[in-house]
Amino acid sequence: MDAEASRDDLQADEVAVEELLTQLEELEASVDDPDERREVQRAIRLVDKFPGDGVRESIKKFTRRDIAESFVGAILISLPMLLEDGVFEIAEYLLATPWLFAVNAAFVVLIAVSLLYFADIRDVDVHRPIFGVIPRRLLSVLVVAFVTATFMMTLWGRLEGWQDASVALSRICVVWTVASLGAALGDILPGESSGTDINDELDDLGERVGIGDEEGRF
Structure with missing residues (x-):
């Protein structure tokens, strides 16, 4: 009782x-x-x-820890793709059909949006979006996944020294598709991160250095 x-x-x-x-x-x-x-x-x-x-x-706060978790998730999920030569074949196909680049990019965004906001994994809120429109978490997942794919492909010599930028970009886009899945899962699976929201950290920084708009925001 x-x-x-x-x-x-x-x-x-x-x-x-x-x-x-x-x-x-x-x-x-x-x-x-x-x-x-x-x-x-x-x-x-x-x-x-x-x-x-x-x-x-629900998950509302967006912290530096979320970015780190996205980075780890992107690496873990994309590692098999970094080792497979099948990436080259898919990249050649995308390069031969340029309009598929736009379709692939839209597919990546759809995957990220579905995992973050519609899949029954975590209840994720769109909180304090950039310019009142762009979800911070979604943008972070996409950017972190792309940067991770670019860094790892370059580091491991999978882009042939960027001799042909279009070939390099097509290969990165293939890995980015998978890395975005890992970045989204790495972000939301642990739940809401501890720590201070990034927007609040930026506001505090603006107060200390005297920059920002009239509301103290960047």
Whole structure:
């Protein structure tokens, strides 16, 4: 009986904290004064640190740790492709049919979007998007996967010294397709990362060096 009562109290506390976070985020969006907005952001970060499972069932924060996890995931999933000569055959096919580059890029974005926001793996929210439109996590996954594919293919001599840029790009695009899958999974599988949101770190940096727009944001 006591255990059930304790569980009910814990659930009630988690709901209360979630409601408080929601209200603070609504307040953050409504205030105009930069100093007041920063105070609200500090309050959100403080509440986010409250202990207890279930306080954040969904993934909202985007941290440097998420980028590192995407990098590791991209490497692990793309390693077999880095060793296979089949990459060259697929790249030649893409190069012979240029419009397939656009189709392949759209397919990569579709994979990333599906894994991040529609697959029943984690509940991932689009939180504080770039320019109010571009999801930070999606852009990070795609960029990290592309940079990882480019770096590894160059490092392991799979691009023949970039003698032909079009051939090199086509091979990178093939590996990028697989690396984006690993980057997305590496990001969301561990759950929401601990640490400070990247936007908050940039705001704090802007305060220290005196740069940023009138709201303290980049």
